Amino acid sequence: MKKNINEIVLNLLYKRGITGDRDITEFLSPKPLRTYDPFLMKGMREGVLLIVDAVKNNKRICIYGDYDADGVTSVSVLKSILDDISENISYYIPGRFDEGYGLNIDAIKNIYEQGTQLLITVDCGITSAEEVSYAKKLGMDVIVTDHHNIGENIPDCIVIDPKQKDCPYPFDGLAGCGVAFKLAQGIQRQMGLSKNTINNLLDIVALGTIGDVVPLVDENRTIVKYGINRIRTNKRPGLEYLINKIGKGSQFMTAEDISFGIVPNLNAAGRMGNADMAVKFFTVSDTVKSKEIADSLIELNALRKEIQERDYQRCITVYEVEYSNCLFPLIVLEGAHEGVAGIVAGKMKDYCNKPVAILTEKDGTYKGTCRSTEDVDIHEILSKCQELFEKFGGHRGACGFTIKIENLNLLREAVEKEMTEIHCDMADKKDCEISFDMELSGGDVTDNLVEELELLEPFGAGNEKPVFAINKCRVVYMSYMGSDNIHMRFTVEATDGNRVACVMFNVPEEVTSKMDKGVLLNITGTFAFNRWNGRRDIQMTVKDISFC
Known part of the structure; x- marks a missing residue:
């Protein structure tokens, strides 16, 4: 395996602690195998058996989630599999503004009065010992599934959270939707359901995992790789429509595209309106309806951007004056x-x-x-x-x-x-230089290198996109773009005579004031293919520039 890998990529893997042949093969594989038996997770078997019993006895089950991307995908995952086996499934997502995160007494009372007999939390509940106790006093069974850190006061019920101290599950970095997915796997296995029941959920789980910014390593990497492959095959018409509307293409969808393109639109439902909209987006069977919801999500996200920028600028002012x-x-x-x-x-x-x-x-x-x-x-x-x-x-x-x-x-x-x-004074770090993984010559930047860098996808927390440096390169072409000329395209010639096409966004004034043809630069950034009209060209997205 090592003989077929670009030496630069191999060195990157070594620097990230991926050294053995088996680990390298697994990391680069488009079809990774690293996944674990759901029943290794503490509380899983008891939780699955309680759910199966509730389904067989026609009990009403309510899924209680959160209003962010991880929460709505968690609800969508569990609701999707339970809807296949029961007609008595409902869900509840508290309002961000009037209820806040997690379980609350009024909501539990309302859920109980609607006839719920089994309450299952997703992406929340691990800090809600008092609320769980109240639900049990009303007569409901409770299962808490969560991925957040666990305090001393653990809810007195079945708890499924890989962060439990005595949990033998090999990986504790799952997102909330990842834990919900493992519960769905347990239900699928216990009831002998088709594996397609699980495969059909992978795109949703990938979106929630990326959205919650958990480390994209180990089993999360497996989930996201398969989930992105599913997104690329356009299995969910509403999602395909959303991707096209925001100007992306599902064929080359990456984790970065999901993080900055899809996830903000999912989050907009809970931030600006009702997160229930995002759950319906994933769970409605009517294609026309899912597209209508996608349009509404995009409108809410546009409003979110406007309000966010207003509050951010105000916050900078307040910070500089008071904090x-x-x-x-x-x-x-x-x-x-x-x-x-x-x-x-x-x-x-x-x-x-x-x-x-x-x-x-x-x-x-x-x-x-x-x-x-x-x-x-x-x-x-x-x-x-x-x-x-x-x-x-x-x-x-x-x-x-x-x-x-x-x-x-x-x-x-x-x-x-x-x-x-803890000696964590960071006041002097604002102007620190961006670090990089490796220095390259212009001749190192080839199609083969960028193709193999794509094998390191998905990039995100715990598996950041590699940053490279090209030093003492000369600017041979430059132009500005954007309505305010705040972005820049330029080409540099490296010391070995090879040229590299570059782009830099939101160029700081201290760079534009010195930038000109012929100047010598040290640059750091990332490489990818710029795909357009059937062509692909190597492009360096520059993060930092220093002048020689």
């Missing part, structure tokens, strides 16, 4: 749209190179949405402040909480102390 000295700024943004707070927090995290929380006020409390940099585990930091929260949950890179207004200053003091103690 720039904080190591972990908890930014109160008055009048912010709650539906875009998570995105704004992520953009602010990139802006100031620090973990950031955006807080919105409602009824005497603040709802906080946090995003973190790669080297700061905000779940660990905030977990030490749990006594201050009304609600809290999440993982290393993203957390959410609800806190009483009077406790906010105590939280600020606590997180600043934690950040100081």
Whole structure:
């Protein structure tokens, strides 16, 4: 196997810890085999048997999910398989604005009054011990399926979460929809259903896995590869229609296309309206209806972009005036749209190179949405402040909480102390150079290299797109593009005489002021084929430029 691999790609694999022949073959294979028996997961067998018994006894089952892409795909996966075996399936997704994330007492009461006998959570519930207890007191059986970190107070019911300490499942990095998919696999095996029942769900699971930004390694890599292949074969007319409407082509769909193209439209339902729309998009059988829903999702996403940019610019101003000295700024943004707070927090995290929380006020409390940099585990930091929260949950890179207004200053003091103690002052990192995986000559950049780099797909968290450097290259052509000339196409000639076509988006002013034909540059960026009208040309997307 190694003899047939480009030496540059092989070195990249070695640097990422993929060295053995079997691991290399698995990593590059278009049909990977790395997947695990669902019944290895703690609680799975008990959960599957309870569901099968409920189906056989015609009990009403309600799936309780979350309003983000992972949540709606989790609901869609489980609903799809249960609809094949029962007519007594319903689902519930709490409203982002009036209920918030996770189980709540009023919703549980309403679900019970509708006759539900078995409540199954997806992508939530692991921190809802009190709510689960209430549901059981009403007489409902409860199964919690989740993938978030587990605290000390675990719900008293069947729990299916690979992060349980004594769970023998070999991989704990599944998204919520990945756990729901493993539950669907367990049901399929227990009831002897066709494997197509599972295969038909892979595109949905891939979308949710990419959308939740979990590491695209191990079993997640397998799920996403097969899911993307399914998307490329246009098995779901509504999804194909959405892809075409947003200007993508399903034939060459990548994880990056999904992350920046499809997922924002799915999330727009929960951010700007009702997440129920996204579940219907995946589960309705009427093609015309699914296309109508796709149009609505696109309209909501356009509105989301407008409001998001407004709040982001306001947040920058507030940060610079009030919070720039904080190591972990908890930014109160008055009048912010709650539906875009998570995105704004992520953009602010990139802006100031620090973990950031955006807080919105409602009824005497603040709802906080946090995003973190790669080297700061905000779940660990905030977990030490749990006594201050009304609600809290999440993982290393993203957390959410609800806190009483009077406790906010105590939280600020606590997180600043934690950040100081772990020596995580990131104030000087804003202007740091972009690192790269490997330096190349112009002659290294060939069709063969880019073809084999595509074998490293899907790229994402845990398997980032390789970044290369070409040093001391000379600009031989340049032009600006975009309505405000903020993007740039240019060609460089490397020291070996070979030329490389480049594109750079959102070019900073300090680059445009020095950029000209003949100047010498050091550039870092990624390589891909630019496909257009049946042609494909190698293009470097430049991330960083320094002048020699």
